[in-house]
Amino acid sequence: MGxxxxxxxxxxxxxxxxxxxGEFIMAGVDLAxxxxxxxPISIEEFGKLGVPVWxxxxxxxxxxxxxxxxxxxxxxxxxxxxDFARKHKIKHWYEVGDAGVEHTLLPQKGMVxxxxxxxxxxxxxxxxxxxxxxxxxxxxxxxAAVWATGEIWLKVPESxxxxxxxxxxxxxxxxxxxxxxxxxxxxxxxxxxxxxHTGEAxxxxxxxxxxxxxxxxxxxGAKSGIFEADSVAQxxxxxxxxxxxxxxxxxxxxxxAKTVEVDTAKMEPVVACHPLxxxxxxxxxxxxxxxxxxxxxxxxxxxxxxLRIAAYIMKGKHVHPDCRTVVIPATPEVFRQAMxxxxxxxxxxxxxxVQSSNCGPCLGGHMxxxxxxxxxxxxxxxxxxxxxxxxxxxxxxxxxxxxxATAVKGTVAHPREVAxxxxxxx
Amino acid sequence: xxxxxxxxxxGDNINTDLIIPARxxxxxxxxxxxxxxxxDEDPDFPKKVKKGDIIVGGNNFGCxxxxxxxPIAIKAAGVSVVIAGSFARIFLRNSINIGLPIMxxxxxxxxxxxxxxxxxxxxxxxxxxTGGKKFSARPFPPFMLxxxxxxxxxxxVRMKKGVK
Numbered sequence: 001m002g003x004x005x006x007x008x009x010x011x012x013x014x015x016x017x018x019x020x021x022g023e024f025i026m027a028g029v030d031l032a033x034x035x036x037x038x039x040p041i042s043i044e045e046f047g048k049l050g051v052p053v054w055x056x057x058x059x060x061x062x063x064x065x066x067x068x069x070x071x072x073x074x075x076x077x078x079x080x081x082x083d084f085a086r087k088h089k090i091k092h093w094y095e096v097g098d099a100g101v102e103h104t105l106l107p108q109k110g111m112v113x114x115x116x117x118x119x120x121x122x123x124x125x126x127x128x129x130x131x132x133x134x135x136x137x138x139x140x141x142x143x144a145a146v147w148a149t150g151e152i153w154l155k156v157p158e159s160x161x162x163x164x165x166x167x168x169x170x171x172x173x174x175x176x177x178x179x180x181x182x183x184x185x186x187x188x189x190x191x192x193x194x195x196x197h198t199g200e201a202x203x204x205x206x207x208x209x210x211x212x213x214x215x216x217x218x219x220x221g222a223k224s225g226i227f228e229a230d231s232v233a234q235x236x237x238x239x240x241x242x243x244x245x246x247x248x249x250x251x252x253x254x255x256x257a258k259t260v261e262v263d264t265a266k267m268e269p270v271v272a273c274h275p276l277x278x279x280x281x282x283x284x285x286x287x288x289x290x291x292x293x294x295x296x297x298x299x300x301x302x303x304x305x306x307l308r309i310a311a312y313i314m315k316g317k318h319v320h321p322d323c324r325t326v327v328i329p330a331t332p333e334v335f336r337q338a339m340x341x342x343x344x345x346x347x348x349x350x351x352x353x354v355q356s357s358n359c360g361p362c363l364g365g366h367m368x369x370x371x372x373x374x375x376x377x378x379x380x381x382x383x384x385x386x387x388x389x390x391x392x393x394x395x396x397x398x399x400x401x402x403x404x405a406t407a408v409k410g411t412v413a414h415p416r417e418v419a420x421x422x423x424x425x426x
Numbered sequence: 427x428x429x430x431x432x433x434x435x436x437g438d439n440i441n442t443d444l445i446i447p448a449r450x451x452x453x454x455x456x457x458x459x460x461x462x463x464x465x466d467e468d469p470d471f472p473k474k475v476k477k478g479d480i481i482v483g484g485n486n487f488g489c490x491x492x493x494x495x496x497p498i499a500i501k502a503a504g505v506s507v508v509i510a511g512s513f514a515r516i517f518l519r520n521s522i523n524i525g526l527p528i529m530x531x532x533x534x535x536x537x538x539x540x541x542x543x544x545x546x547x548x549x550x551x552x553x554x555x556t557g558g559k560k561f562s563a564r565p566f567p568p569f570m571l572x573x574x575x576x577x578x579x580x581x582x583v584r585m586k587k588g589v590k
Binding site for chain 1: 439441443444447448449451452453454466467485486489490491492493494495497498512514515516519520523524567569578579580583584586587589
């Protein structure tokens with residue numbers, strides 16, 4: 001029987017020719033990642049074992065949620081992580097200044113390449129499927145066990161196939177595509193499954209866009225998301241890592257639990273309304289809704305392409321006086337590139353607060369926490385009650401272009417209203 | 427492993443931001459996390475919950491973040507077992523790994539009300555009301571039962587690695 005790309009990667013990591021959905025396997029891990037929120041618990045659990053780490057070169061420790069330390073207690077968590085990294089000589093430890101949002105940093109630094117199996121103690125670890133890797137989020141204790149053994153038990157997921165047809169309509173981005181999908185299938189529509197993204201529209205979705213699509217697999221309850229690594233994805237990783245890539249493709253007779261087709265040519269930009277990522281509306285349906293804050297950044301949309309399109313819309317304009325705007329380039333590399341291209345000037349001229357690379361207000365901890373009754377349009381991935389601050393605040397998820405247009409107008413806006421037609425894509 | 431307790435009932439998609447908001451993730455102390463457990467869904471929950479109580483949730487319980495602080499907060503609040511229609515996968519793994527008993531039983535979830543008292547048998551996979559109604563839960567695969575019996579993942583790894 002044919003296998004999916006996900007099944008092939010899992011088989012390759014447990015020394016088997018074939019695996020089937022529903023089977024439990026013990027899989028070898030290429031990289032195990034933790035952050036400043038999740039790693040401290042892993043460190044405590046790992047300490048109880050009294051064994052050395054399995055491979056100091058295949059552990060990544062990325063402070064990003066609350067770095068630079070926002071208060072004494074987060075400083076202590078960061079210290080715990082730093083001390084552990086030094087003690088065990090962890091190769092991929094990134095200090096404040098070199099660190100950034102983990103799921104943007106790992107692909108950029110070539111720590112993840114096509115065919116890898118990556119485990120991370122962060123639910124958005126599913127992002128790396130954008131490069132043709134299998135990656136999934138786990139908790140801290142699971143991570144601690146991987147640090148000790150280099151292995152993890154996994155249930156081989158069923159795959160759900162998404163076929164994207166057409167050329168995405170003007171202003172329809174990768175973010176809109178994944179929000180549309182979640183709106184259709186619901187927040188548990190792909191529970192425990194691997195979401196496999198295919199179809200002729202994929203060639204119009206950049207590697208960065210594919211990372212955005214896979215980033216939100218967890219928002220549909222999925223275990224992972226994946227695009228097959230085409231020549232573009234392979235080139236992206238080759239420029240960043242000399243490691244040999246394993247490129248897998250789904251067989252024509254591979255089995256899928258379900259197939260969903262999306263005609264991207266007929267789509268419009270989408271906004272996911274408070275309090276669920278599946279609560280989607282076309283942007284026009286929210287026209288006129290006042291917004292107190294816009295956030296452009298996060299592991300979903302804090303990459304250079306996201307900042308380019310946001311700056312394209314804001315150039316020569318100022319954000320609405322009643323809509324403060326926070327822009328956070330996800331990593332120092334993104335930040336530097338944005339500076340070179342003059343994007344930071346555009347944002348600062350527009351009155352945006354530009355912050356150093358971290359998760360920012362996405363999870364309501366710092367750098368733009370919402371007050372009672374406030375509404376925020378955010379390029380991040382979650383809009384649960386209280387996610388971005390007060391339990392009486394509301395978050396709305398959107399693409400960088402919708403977020404930028406909204407910042408300028410002060411009410412939810414279609415990018416066309418502010419910037420006309422989108423720039424030509426090369 | 428058997429438990430008897432009073433039910434607190436919640437709806438579908440109870441996410442980890444509701445179970446323990448990110449503003450409290452500046453600590454890993456179970457007691458401190460328990461003091462804020464579920465507060466954005468029910469501000470009185472941390473005061474109401476008693477040792478041995480049972481949480482009944484709908485579908486996709488524990489969706490959202492990978493924060494292990496969520497099952498830790500529930501366990502430290504004294505909750506003996508969580509019964510749900512379905513669990514989000516990371517929450518499911520985390521609960522087993524830290525030794526918070528969980529059960530999937532859509533039938534039980536449909537029939538049980540807040541304030542009911544029930545008996546739960548984890549190994550048999552049954553939920554029984556004081557009125558004698560009985561519901562069965564989806565059995566755990568043998569793999570997971572081994573981890574549960576070992577008392578969580580770290581004990582299991584310790585056994586496998588021969589660490590005393």
